[in-house]
Amino acid sequence: MKPRDRLLAALVALILGLNFVVIDWGMEDVPPLLFVAIRFVVVLLPAIFFVRRPHVPWRFIVGVGLFMSLGQFALLYSSMHLGMPPGLAALVLQAQVVFTMLIAAGALREIPRPAQLAGALIGSLGLAVVAFGRDAQVPLLAFLLCIGAALSWGVGNVISRASGAKGGLSLTVWSAVVVPVPLFALSLLIEGPQEVATALSGLGIEAILATLYTAVIASLVAYGIFNSLLSRQPAASVVPWILLVPVVGIVAAWLLLGEVPNTAELLGGALMLAGLLVAQRAGAGPFRRVRS
Template sequence: MNRRDVLLAALMGSLWGINFLVIDWGMEGTPPLLFAALRFALVFFPAVLFVARPRVTWRVLAAVGGLVSLGQFGFLYVAMAAGMPPGLAALVLQGQVVFTLVIAAVALRELPTRLQLVGALFGSTGLAVVAVGRDGSWPSVALALCLLAALSWAAGNVVTRAAAVPSGLGLTIWSASVVPLPLLALSFLVDGPAEVSAAVAALSWRPLAATAYNVVLASLVGYGIFNTLLSRNPSSAVVPWALLAPVVAMVGAWAVHGDAPNLAESTGGAMLLAGVLVATRPSKRMRKGLGLPSGSPAPSS
């Protein structure tokens, strides 16, 4: 990538990393599922008026929205409300790469390469180190919920792959149509009508400002940069920049909240990120199959 694209990629990863801090800040005093419902209501409308619906069935849109948006962010927001630090949340969510390889192997018969197996094993070991090395400052249920968020994201990746859904802003916006009402219903069920009604009545600028960042900067600007970079560069040169997000989130959490990870969390996190990098690096066989020179990266699926 040229210098301009490197700067754009760094901006993209930074926006996504800061987003975890913004979620943690904006959700204070607001039920997490209600906060998520507000986010996806604004992702869908008014953008739906200007972006054409992708040429896929409503069943596919519902599956992608239910897994990638509702499942991933529903579990993630509840995990963070339960005490998962934003930096570690961003880190653990990268476990979706490992889960995607496993689900794709079972559901699509897409057997992983040797490099992917090594990366998945290394990344899984890193997750285990984070879990075992937890110092008690945050509950284990928060980790379980964050892993469910990663699992839901991975399942959505496989659905997208199996249905050959075209990537793009249209899919993000239109799949969000199935997300707000179920999240709102779950919030009523989990938090109770009284708490949800009180939260809506007392809605302040803080959750609204956080939602504006989620929608405009993290989703539209970040995703727009991502797609622009993919149109000009091989995907494996672009995708690893997403790993900047957990680094920015962890540094930001340390700077703002003093949430410094312990030795086990730092070691496990480094192992997870290294495993993801290995798992997403194309093999020579993949490069040859795609007609790429041995020194160039292959697009990811």
């Protein structure tokens, strides 16, 4: 990757790392599925009237929306609602790096170079340390939902890469069309009409600011950059940078929420950062792309 692309990838990691604390603040008064639906309404409107549709088939746009947006965030927000702490969620969600590499290898025939594969394995070891050393108060269901969110993100990454869309922002905006209606329906079904009505009628300043951050800064800016990087770089050159997200997330949760990480989380975060550094030793050369 060029130095400019590395800086952009690091910026994405910073924005997404802070995102976990912001989500936690926003969900104090808004149920998770409704909060995701509101987020993507803001992503979609009014941007869709000013951003041209990416020149890719609709199946890619819908696929990115279903997996990178709807699936990932519905599962992540639900996980945090059930008791997954923001810092720990930032760590566990990075299982997407390994999922992305494995799926890209099978679906796109992009075989990771040895250093990138070693980095992913070290990062996976860090995740395992976190999983086994997590606080006993963290429910297993919340942990598993976060793993599901990581898998959904990984699938979305590969679809984004396969699409070849040149405009990361346009793919981010237009893929959002599949998110709000299903999630509003699920929110009414699962969270209940009364809770939805109460939340919508009593949106506080924290929820509004959190929505603006998650929609504009995280979705439009960060995911716009991320999708743009994926369109011109092999998946496993881009996704290891997201291993910086949990480092930012843990520090932010520590400083802003008083969420003190335990030894396993600190050790796991260190291993994940080491995984990034090892993966980047692969240099700027292309992946081995196996032709069938």
